[in-house]
Amino acid sequence: MTNPEPRSKVAxxxxxxxxxxxxxxxxxxxxPAGGLRQPIVPEAARAAEPEPDGGPAAAPAVQxxxxxxxxxxxxxxxxxxxxxxxxxxTAIIGPSGCGKSTLIRCINRMHEEIPGARAEGRVLLExxxxxxxxxxxxxxxxxxxxxxxKPNPFPTMSVFDNVAAGLRLTSRRRQKLDEKxxxxxxxxxxWDEVKDRLGEPGLGLSGGQQQRLCIARSLAVxxxxxxxxxxxxxxxxxxxLKIEELISxxxxxxxxxxxxxNMQQAARVADRTAFMLSGELVEVGPTQTIFTKxxxxxxxxxxxxxxx
Amino acid sequence: xxATAPPAGALARLAPSAARRRRDMLARRIVMxxxxxxxxxxxxxxxxxxxxxxxSWSPSFFTSDPTGNTFxxxxxxxxxxxxxxxxxxMVGLAAAIAIPIGxxxxxxxxxxxxxSWFAHAVRFFTDVMxxxxxxxxxxxxxxxxxxxxGSTYAGYKGSIALSLLMLPIVIRSGEVVLLLVPDSLxxxxxxxxxxxxxxxxxxVLPTALPGMLTGMLLAVARAAGETAPLLFTAAAANxxxxxxxxxxxxxxxxxxxxxxxPTNAVVERAWGAALTLVLLIxxxxxxxxxxxxxxxxx
Numbered sequence: 116m117t118n119p120e121p122r123s124k125v126a127x128x129x130x131x132x133x134x135x136x137x138x139x140x141x142x143x144x145x146x147p148a149g150g151l152r153q154p155i156v157p158e159a160a161r162a163a164e165p166e167p168d169g170g171p172a173a174a175p176a177v178q179x180x181x182x183x184x185x186x187x188x189x190x191x192x193x194x195x196x197x198x199x200x201x202x203x204x205t206a207i208i209g210p211s212g213c214g215k216s217t218l219i220r221c222i223n224r225m226h227e228e229i230p231g232a233r234a235e236g237r238v239l240l241e242x243x244x245x246x247x248x249x250x251x252x253x254x255x256x257x258x259x260x261x262x263x264x265k266p267n268p269f270p271t272m273s274v275f276d277n278v279a280a281g282l283r284l285t286s287r288r289r290q291k292l293d294e295k296x297x298x299x300x301x302x303x304x305x306w307d308e309v310k311d312r313l314g315e316p317g318l319g320l321s322g323g324q325q326q327r328l329c330i331a332r333s334l335a336v337x338x339x340x341x342x343x344x345x346x347x348x349x350x351x352x353x354x355x356l357k358i359e360e361l362i363s364x365x366x367x368x369x370x371x372x373x374x375x376x377n378m379q380q381a382a383r384v385a386d387r388t389a390f391m392l393s394g395e396l397v398e399v400g401p402t403q404t405i406f407t408k409x410x411x412x413x414x415x416x417x418x419x420x421x422x423x
Numbered sequence: 424x425x426a427t428a429p430p431a432g433a434l435a436r437l438a439p440s441a442a443r444r445r446r447d448m449l450a451r452r453i454v455m456x457x458x459x460x461x462x463x464x465x466x467x468x469x470x471x472x473x474x475x476x477x478x479s480w481s482p483s484f485f486t487s488d489p490t491g492n493t494f495x496x497x498x499x500x501x502x503x504x505x506x507x508x509x510x511x512x513m514v515g516l517a518a519a520i521a522i523p524i525g526x527x528x529x530x531x532x533x534x535x536x537x538x539s540w541f542a543h544a545v546r547f548f549t550d551v552m553x554x555x556x557x558x559x560x561x562x563x564x565x566x567x568x569x570x571x572x573g574s575t576y577a578g579y580k581g582s583i584a585l586s587l588l589m590l591p592i593v594i595r596s597g598e599v600v601l602l603l604v605p606d607s608l609x610x611x612x613x614x615x616x617x618x619x620x621x622x623x624x625x626x627v628l629p630t631a632l633p634g635m636l637t638g639m640l641l642a643v644a645r646a647a648g649e650t651a652p653l654l655f656t657a658a659a660a661n662x663x664x665x666x667x668x669x670x671x672x673x674x675x676x677x678x679x680x681x682x683x684x685p686t687n688a689v690v691e692r693a694w695g696a697a698l699t700l701v702l703l704i705x706x707x708x709x710x711x712x713x714x715x716x717x718x719x720x721x
Binding site for chain 2: 225281329332
């Protein structure tokens with residue numbers, strides 16, 4: 116359903132070898148810091164990564180194992196077992212309040228930022244539990260990026276600084292920002308639109324551009340997984356289309372989890388779709404299957420619009 | 424318009440009754456009258472300040488120190504140079520003490536303390552401090568730093584009294600502004616993998632800066648106009664000094680001393696100093712307004 120023409124244009128702008136270049140650069144840069152991938156990615160899993168001259172670099176899979184989330188005493192997620200496969204887009208659909216956002220906020224441990232909120236169970240990033248006591252929460256968030264519902268560029272910063280923010284905020288070392296910022300902006304399909312106004316405030320962009328700026332911001336720190344919490348709900352259809360094309364593009368190098376209220380969107384972008392209801396996972400499967408012959412009558416009622 | 428004239432009575436049904444119109448007019452006049460009554464003393468103060476104060480202004484008024492001669496009047500009494508500079512020095516030191524501490528407390532309250540009992544206690548006592556009469560701060564510093572150390576008055580002791588007065592203003596205004604910074608900004612910075620202290624330093628504080636500056640300037644303006652905390656901490660002096668360890672003159676204390684003197688010329692100097700002080704504070708307030716207009720959060 117995504118328009119193939121603009122996608123192939125983006126593909127032309129992105130030389131084939133770029134993801135590998137980016138990975139081979141990222142690995143030595145992170146090695147001395149020792150804080151990022153090493154503690155959460157086990158040796159075996161890293162050894163399984165493809166050689167730098169292969170195809171697109173493999174992103175890790177994420178596995179939820181008995182995930183329960185609480186706000187105070189009320190249980191919002193009631194034990195979720197779910198796998199987000201590597202280099203795939205998984206959509207999470209379900210009625211308001213079913214726990215979709217809570218679920219993805221548990222993956223990069225943003226859930227615990229809310230006072231009184233906590234999570235139990237395991238979230239495995241390529242086999243390593245991000246809730247393990249030896250894991251640095253900051254390293255988890257660096258590996259698992261997030262894009263929010265409303266575009267939220269930093270208001271005091273220019274376009275350039277917004278993208279560079281992730282790099283500046285997470286490292287004390289001086290680094291070559293220009294190149295990384297340009298690559299992130301190209302990755303977010305925004306470079307051609309903003310290359311002449313990098314110094315202008317990020318808030319001066321249109322809503323859709325702001326959201327792509329936020330995507331570029333999270334791409335700049337080279338995440339392995341990107342979580343998107345209804346990234347298009349504040350955007351018009353054209354901006355939405357651009358983001359959806361971008362999502363299909365990005366899964367070449369990252370694993371994507373997207374929460375959406377828009378079932379057409381899930382059908383357009385997702386390889387697999389999970390349906391949630393009242394804090395429980397009802398069903399997960401290939402998107403086609405979920406929308407055409409779901410296994411559970413509740414899923415069928417929801418996707419055919421009988422409720423929700 | 425009259426092509427489709429409404430049936431008789433259709434509009435009357437929607438129109439307010441005569442009694443309601445009368446009540447509306449009455450209420451409007453009452454609030455208008457209250458506004459005018461409130462403006463009368465304000466206008467009178469400005470009028471008297473200008474009429475009595477402008478007369479004593481002259482170039483030498485701002486460039487000479489008071490001579491201490493308060494009986495013979497004329498040009499021998501001197502000007503208010505030491506008072507202006509003393510106010511600027513003492514308020515400057517007070518701001519240098521109160522602003523970093525106040526901003527620190529505000530950051531702690533918003534970013535870390537939040538709903539803890541200690542944070543609530545801090546907020547409560549900050550509010551109590553806002554309502555404490557300024558002379559109490561002067562008294563406190565007098566007991567602790569003047570009598571308590573067995574020493575005497577000094578400019579820095581006045582600064583400490585003023586900083587106590589400024590502290591709750593800086594804390595509370597800072598807290599309000601920090602709370603205005605949307606949580607989505609903190610979240611997106613945290614989600615990038617930034618440690619909390621970097622999020623505060625690089626995202627939250629820069630976003631809140633214009634609003635925080637406004638609160639700081641208002642605290643400075645408030646302190647600049649205070650007499651009581653300085654009376655028995657910095658006392659008064661005639662000579663201009665940059666030594667914050669010695670007696671120090673200030674505009675409010677100069678006014679207080681001059682106004683009680685029997686000589687007309689000295690009382691006039693008090694009016695001139697009062698006008699100077701009001702203008703100084705007016706400028707500070709205007710700067711604060713300009714800064715807050717650039718507020719990105721408003």
